Amino acid sequence: MSENNRDGKRTARERLAVEREKQKAAEKRRRALIVGAAVVGVLGLAAVIGVVAANAGKDDQGSAGPVVAPSGANGEENLAIPVGKDTAKSTLTVWEDFRCPACQSFEKTYRSTIHELTDAGQLRVEYRLATIIDGNMGGSGSRNAANAAACAQDLGRFTPYHDVLYDNQPPETDDAFSDDAKLIELAGKVDGLNTPAFRTCVEDGTHDGWVDKSNEAFGKGGFTGTPTVLLNGKNIFQDQTMTPDKLKQQVQETARG
Structure with missing residues (x-):
């Protein structure tokens, strides 16, 4: 090759x-x-x-988590926070929003009378919480404050904390109650409330789902606004002649039978 x-x-x-x-x-x-x-x-x-x-x-x-009712809540779906004795012959149902100026006005006008009648065992109040201002103005202060009030109910401090929230209500356009730190700060005005359990409940939004459920019930009830106040099922807030003295008279007459 x-x-x-x-x-x-x-x-x-x-x-x-x-x-x-x-x-x-x-x-x-x-x-x-x-x-x-x-x-x-x-x-x-x-x-x-x-x-x-x-x-x-x-x-x-749901966006708010599970529905966890506060301790002692009762009524249909456990959406009412009761104050007063079960033996009272009159029941006052109060639909409120902690951001609502008209609700604050009602509370300041009728609070002392309501406390007097509940302490006397003549009146039982069912507080039902709504969040319509959040829907109208934006924000989450109505819901957060309602959750915090439910947390106070867990610790047996609903009534004094409820009153503190209205005494320190911000302007309707100010969503100050959306701040957990603010709600916890106000708890310091109630003896025995600002505890680790309360702070955790507020910060975790433990009762947010319950608050949303309550607000849904408000909408389904056909009510036009807050406050809506019913005495033994009759809307007394729409009665232009109603006064604290008249409310007291009606409750005491019912108590006497």
């Missing part, structure tokens, strides 16, 4: 070897791309499943 033929064969073999190496390299790249795509696909599927699962969880609990 001539030298030229041998050189030609070596060159051909070398070219073939190089081509094979190229093919091997290309095959490795192809396999790597396939594996990478598979991994990305699996991760993407996992992410989708995670999002669906997370959203499913939110749908199950």
Whole structure:
């Protein structure tokens, strides 16, 4: 065999070897791309499943979490916070919003009379909480304050904290009650309330779901605004002649039978 033929064969073999190496390299790249795509696909599927699962969880609990009624709440779906003796012959149902200026006005006008009648065992009050100012003005102060009041109920301090909130109510456009620190600060005005249990309840929004449920009941009740005040089922807040003395007279007459 001539030298030229041998050189030609070596060159051909070398070219073939190089081509094979190229093919091997290309095959490795192809396999790597396939594996990478598979991994990305699996991760993407996992992410989708995670999002669906997370959203499913939110749908199950709602944005405010589970409905946890405060201690001692009663009435339909445990949406009422009772104050006074069960043996009282008159029941005053008060729908309120802690951001509502008209509610503050009602409280300041009728508070001492209501306390007198409940202390005497002649009147039982059912407080029901709404959040219509949050809906009208924006913010979350109505809900947060209502949750904090429910937390106070858990510790047997609802009435004094309820009164403190109205005594320190911010202007309607000021969402100051959305600040947990503010609500906790005000708890310091009530003996025995500013405790770790109360602070945790406020900061965790333990009763937010219950507050939302109460507000839904307010809407379904067909009421036009807060406060809505019912004495033995009759709307007395719409009675232009109603006064604290008249309320006291009606409750005492019912108590006497």
